[in-house]
Amino acid sequence: MLKWQEYLPVYNKIAQLDADAVIIGTTFKEESVRLAHQLEEKEFPYILVDSMVENTSPLAYFTSDHYICGYLVAKLITTIIPPNADIGMLQAVRIGDESANTSILRKKGFHDYLTEHHITNKVERIPFTAMEPEKFDEQLGAFFHEHHQIGGVVVLNSRGGILADYFARKGINDIKLICVDLTAPNVKGLKNGYIDFLIGQEPEHQGFLAMRTLIEYLLYRHPVRVQNNIQLDILTSETIDYYKRFNFMS
Amino acid sequence: MQRKIRIKDISEMAGVSPGTVDRILHNRGNVSETARTAVGEVLKKVNYKPNIHISGLSLKRKYKVVITTPSVTEGEYWESIHFGIQHALEEYENIRIKCLVHTYNEFDVYSCREVYDRILQIDADGVIIGLTFKEETLRLARNLEEKGIPYIFVDSTMENASPLAFFTSDHYRCGYLMARLITSIIPQDSDIGISYAIRIGDESANTSTLRQNGFNAYLSEKKKTHKVQLIPYSTMEPEKNDVWVKELFHHQHNIGGVVFFNSRGGLLADCFARNGINNIPIIGVDLTVPNIKALKNGYIDFLIGQEPEHQGFLAMKTLIEYLVYRRPVKVQNYVQLDILTKEIIDYYNQFNYLS
Numbered sequence: 001m002l003k004w005q006e007y008l009p010v011y012n013k014i015a016q017l018d019a020d021a022v023i024i025g026t027t028f029k030e031e032s033v034r035l036a037h038q039l040e041e042k043e044f045p046y047i048l049v050d051s052m053v054e055n056t057s058p059l060a061y062f063t064s065d066h067y068i069c070g071y072l073v074a075k076l077i078t079t080i081i082p083p084n085a086d087i088g089m090l091q092a093v094r095i096g097d098e099s100a101n102t103s104i105l106r107k108k109g110f111h112d113y114l115t116e117h118h119i120t121n122k123v124e125r126i127p128f129t130a131m132e133p134e135k136f137d138e139q140l141g142a143f144f145h146e147h148h149q150i151g152g153v154v155v156l157n158s159r160g161g162i163l164a165d166y167f168a169r170k171g172i173n174d175i176k177l178i179c180v181d182l183t184a185p186n187v188k189g190l191k192n193g194y195i196d197f198l199i200g201q202e203p204e205h206q207g208f209l210a211m212r213t214l215i216e217y218l219l220y221r222h223p224v225r226v227q228n229n230i231q232l233d234i235l236t237s238e239t240i241d242y243y244k245r246f247n248f249m250s
Numbered sequence: 251m252q253r254k255i256r257i258k259d260i261s262e263m264a265g266v267s268p269g270t271v272d273r274i275l276h277n278r279g280n281v282s283e284t285a286r287t288a289v290g291e292v293l294k295k296v297n298y299k300p301n302i303h304i305s306g307l308s309l310k311r312k313y314k315v316v317i318t319t320p321s322v323t324e325g326e327y328w329e330s331i332h333f334g335i336q337h338a339l340e341e342y343e344n345i346r347i348k349c350l351v352h353t354y355n356e357f358d359v360y361s362c363r364e365v366y367d368r369i370l371q372i373d374a375d376g377v378i379i380g381l382t383f384k385e386e387t388l389r390l391a392r393n394l395e396e397k398g399i400p401y402i403f404v405d406s407t408m409e410n411a412s413p414l415a416f417f418t419s420d421h422y423r424c425g426y427l428m429a430r431l432i433t434s435i436i437p438q439d440s441d442i443g444i445s446y447a448i449r450i451g452d453e454s455a456n457t458s459t460l461r462q463n464g465f466n467a468y469l470s471e472k473k474k475t476h477k478v479q480l481i482p483y484s485t486m487e488p489e490k491n492d493v494w495v496k497e498l499f500h501h502q503h504n505i506g507g508v509v510f511f512n513s514r515g516g517l518l519a520d521c522f523a524r525n526g527i528n529n530i531p532i533i534g535v536d537l538t539v540p541n542i543k544a545l546k547n548g549y550i551d552f553l554i555g556q557e558p559e560h561q562g563f564l565a566m567k568t569l570i571e572y573l574v575y576r577r578p579v580k581v582q583n584y585v586q587l588d589i590l591t592k593e594i595i596d597y598y599n600q601f602n603y604l605s
Contacts, residue, residue, distance in 0.1 A: 068593055215296075235589075248602055250560065250563065250567075
């Protein structure tokens with residue numbers, strides 16, 4: 001993954017290309033808006049995948065509903081832990097930007113669920129630095145040493161596998177864990193039983209639909225539907241073996 | 251969303267005539283290397299599936315396919331299987347297939363027997379079977395095997411039969427999952443109600459039995475101490491259910507949640523709604539209209555989907571490809587088990603496979 005400082009040159013380079021169209025997987029809001037506006041000026045169509053960015057006018061976007069994702073994670077964790085237990089929330093600390101767009105939306109959905117349902121579980125933030133993996137153990141160790149009441153942890157970005165791996169190494173199996181995305185470490189954590197629920201958002205399908213939509217638009221000028229929400233999948237160790245990432249290609 | 255790539259589209263994209271594309275696809279006649287490369291690139295780009303187009307010879311042949319499943323009710327499970335079958339037929343519209351649909355009453359073994367006897371009189375090229383009753387299906391299977399008629403199972407499979415292929419979810423795993431879900435959301439000291447429909451002439455459907463086995467296996471593996479209570483339920487005499495439900499839930503009871511092993515959980519949810527019972531979570535199977543309604547209303551907490559549309563689609567597609575092209579067939583095919591909740595049901599796409 002690129003650091004944000006590297007994004008500027010990358011996005012600048014893209015704006016110079018003589019492309020027919022662009023597919024953008026966004027992370028940093030301001031940079032994406034700036035690129036989008038440059039592309040709009042040049043009348044290059046662009047499609048967003050993974051998340052939508054406000055104040056842009058893409059040809060189409062293919063994303064899951066991140067707000068609902070967070071809302072769902074809150075529901076799942078609060079139904080499987082005791083009402084008096086605390087919830088840990090693992091949060092990536094990014095350089096130069098507080099949080100990715102998707103995480104912000106998920107966090108909002110998460111907290112809205114708790115408020116709407118008058119949930120009293122306390123939420124404790126677990127800080128971790130994505131750029132310094134050697135500090136994980138130290139940071140996590142300090143956190144769990146300080147907080148004994150944690151009944152479950154949620155990770156609203158795709159890095160939950162790190163925590164599952166930590167639990168496995170430390171033999172911690174009484175803390176429930178809910179994560180997002182079918183990355184290899186997450187799937188391993190799910191199969192090992194350290195992750196209880198994993199939420200999938202069909203990235204392969206998003207990419208497929210984005211490219212197909214673009215091809216059909218460029219070649220045939222097919223009318224395009226702008227807003228496209230991809231389904232959210234709930235995976236457990238029981239269902240993961242049957243899950244097909246390329247189901248749409250049957 | 252569904253859009254087929256036709257020869258015409260490929261020719262437009264590659265900048266050659268449709269005739270050239272046709273010659274390349276069927277390896278006929280002389281084609282320039284430039285055209286071949288251009289078409290090849292387009293085919294790769296659009297993920298072209300050559301089976302969609304067939305040679306003139308196969309077009310002339312007419313195939314007779316029998317489909318036998320439990321009776322189809324609007325908005326119910328088996329309708330979805332038939333939708334999937336229909337989609338496959340649309341995808342292969344160039345192939346002449348006559349479908350003969352023979353359904354039986356899944357709660358009555360005698361109806362099944364009668365329908366199967368009728369099917370054996372038909373000179374079919376292939377049969378798709380949605381099975382319920384073990385012995386009757388085995389008898390049908392044996393007879394078809396003797397006649398050399400290939401058959402495919404959907405929804406479930408059975409031992410001692412030799413289908414060309416089967417498309418089903420893993421029912422044992424489904425029951426195991428249901429046990430895990432219910433035990434993670436109810437108090438440790440509460441009882442679990444389980445339910446399945448009562449049938450005439452057979453104790454229980456194959457799928458419900460497998461699910462119950464998986465359910466029991468989870469409880470014993472994880473040393474769960476919940477007591478399990480059978481909740482009687484009748485599909486044939488639904489008026490009895492309200493009486494049973496009232497008797498059970500209006501008196502003192504310790505049932506923390508209910509697991510419904512077949513697709514009729516929505517009816518129990520309705521029954522709960524009518525009788526003001528709203529604190530007992532239900533876990534159900536299949537995205538029938540009543541189940542989805544109960545999921546959205548909050549009476550069903552988790553619903554397990556088993557992609558019936560996809561099963562039907564793959565069954566018919568596999569049969570066609572086997573009959574027309576003698577494609578090698580993979581026998582065992584498990585579809586996904588999907589876990590649905592109220593939050594995500596609106597985004598669930600039952601026809602995801604048609605992208």
